[in-house]
Structure formats: structure tokens, C-alpha cells
Amino acid sequence: AQSVAQPEDQVNVAEGNPLTVKCTYSVSGNPYLFWYVQYPNRGLQFLLKYITGDNLVKGSYGFEAEFNKSQTSFHLKKPSALVSDSALYFCAVRDWGLMDSNYQLIWGAGTKLIIKP
Amino acid sequence: NAGVTQTPKFQVLKTGQSMTLQCAQDMNHEYMSWYRQDPGMGLRLIHYSVGAGITDQGEVPNGYNVSRSTTEDFPLRLLSAAPSQTSVYFCASSSQGGGDGYTFGSGTRLTVV
Numbered sequence: 054a055q056s057v058a059q060p061e062d063q064v065n066v067a068e069g070n071p072l073t074v075k076c077t078y079s080v081s082g083n084p085y086l087f088w089y090v091q092y093p094n095r096g097l098q099f100l101l102k103y104i105t106g107d108n109l110v111k112g113s114y115g116f117e118a119e120f121n122k123s124q125t126s127f128h129l130k131k132p133s134a135l136v137s138d139s140a141l142y143f144c145a146v147r148d149w150g151l152m153d154s155n156y157q158l159i160w161g162a163g164t165k166l167i168i169k170p
Numbered sequence: 171n172a173g174v175t176q177t178p179k180f181q182v183l184k185t186g187q188s189m190t191l192q193c194a195q196d197m198n199h200e201y202m203s204w205y206r207q208d209p210g211m212g213l214r215l216i217h218y219s220v221g222a223g224i225t226d227q228g229e230v231p232n233g234y235n236v237s238r239s240t241t242e243d244f245p246l247r248l249l250s251a252a253p254s255q256t257s258v259y260f261c262a263s264s265s266q267g268g269g270d271g272y273t274f275g276s277g278t279r280l281t282v283v
């Protein structure tokens with residue numbers, strides 16, 4: 054079955070340290086992978102996506118993500134965290150192996166990222 | 171370019187009342203959907219549409235109706251509000267089969283008392 058797992062409900066990082074938010078997926082075909090961020094009382098905003106090509110994808114606000122096909126992972130990273138990065142982060146996948154997926158993205162449960170000064 | 175516009179931003183209903191949450195997009199996206207977001211539950215798909223005149227149920231459709239008479243609009247109707255429908259509702263749209271991801275509205279915070 055298709056699924057996305059974000060194994061950590063919450064990640065705490067000190068400001069200036071590198072951060073990683075984990076995401077693993079299970080799909081039947083080739084995946085398109087996405088990261089979204091949700092700031093308090095706001096809608097979800099697109100951060101970055103992987104479709105094909107270079108396994109390291111760069112996105113908004115200095116974030117990047119690394120696609121690892123063998124580990125079926127797409128972890129979100131940033132070299133130096135800012136307090137303003139504190140938000141809820143969602144990983145999602147589009148499974149192109151499904152015949153009747155009808156635009157559906159499969160969503161992870163979200164990870165709350167807290168950056169402490 | 172407004173993207174996805176949701177109205178209202180906040181709403182309080184009494185149990186048994188009905189209302190419509192509005193969603194409009196100006197990107198000519200063929201796909202539109204409604205999600206609800208509850209604490210600890212992530213995003214749950216209520217209904218979706220892949221084009222005008224076409225709608226289908228998502229994961230949690232009970233108590234909600236939708237219609238898609240135009241490409242731009244995708245209203246969500248609560249038929250008889252219940253406290254369990256207290257939630258934040260998001261509308262999202264997409265094109266290219268979902269390959270470009272979704273564009274989300276800013277949400278409607280609904281409280282049913």
C-alpha cells in the first residue's frame with residue numbers, strides 16, 4: 054500500500070545547528086516527492102519537490118532535500134536553523150504507478166519543528 | 171494572481187445549522203480538493219474533483235457535499251453541522267496530474283457549538 058511516514062512528531066534544534074526532518078515513503082511506481090511548510094494559522098506552502106534528476110533538491114528558505122531511492126527516503130535538511138523555521142512540515146508523494154490516482158498526493162502526518170534560540 | 175481563495179476565514183455554527191465554505195482558484199487548475207486538519211490527525215481528504223461536473227469522495231466524506239459547476243469554484247457544504255466537524259478546512263488545487271504539487275488556500279477555521 055502507498056504510504057508516507059514522518060517518524061518524528063517533533064524535532065527540536067538549537068538555532069544555528071543543522072536540522073533534518075525525516076520522511077520515508079512506499080509507492081508502487083516512480084514517486085514525485087514534495088515538502089510543504091505550515092506556519093501557525095496559515096495554509097500549507099510549497100517548499101520543494103523531487104521529480105527526477107539530481108538527488109539533492111534545493112528549495113525555498115535555504116531548505117534542501119535528498120532523495121534516496123534505495124532507502125525510499127526524502128529527508129528535509131537545512132545547514133543552519135533559524136528560529137523563524139519553527140513550523141509544521143509535511144512530506145507528500147505522488148505515486149505515478151497508480152492507474153487511478155487522480156492527482157492524489159499521499160500525505161505524511163506532519164513533523165513539528167521547534168528551533169530554540 | 172490570487173491563487174486559491176477561501177471564505178470565510180472563521181465561522182461559528184450551532185449544531186444542526188448548514189453552511190457553505192467557498193473556494194475559488196484563478197489558475198485554471200483542473201483538480202480541486204477539500205481537506206480537514208485536526209490536531210494530531212494531519213490532513214484528511216474530504217472530497218475532490220478532477221474537472222467541472224466531476225466529484226468524488228475522499229477519506230472522510232460523511233456530512234459534507236460538494237459540487238463543481240465551473241473550473242474556478244469548488245464549494246463545500248455542511249448539511250447539518252455537528253461538533254465533530256469543528257476543524258480547520260483547507261482547499262487545494264493542482265494541475266499536471268498533481269505533478270506540480272498543490273496550491274493551498276489559507277484555510278477556514280470552523281467551530282460548531
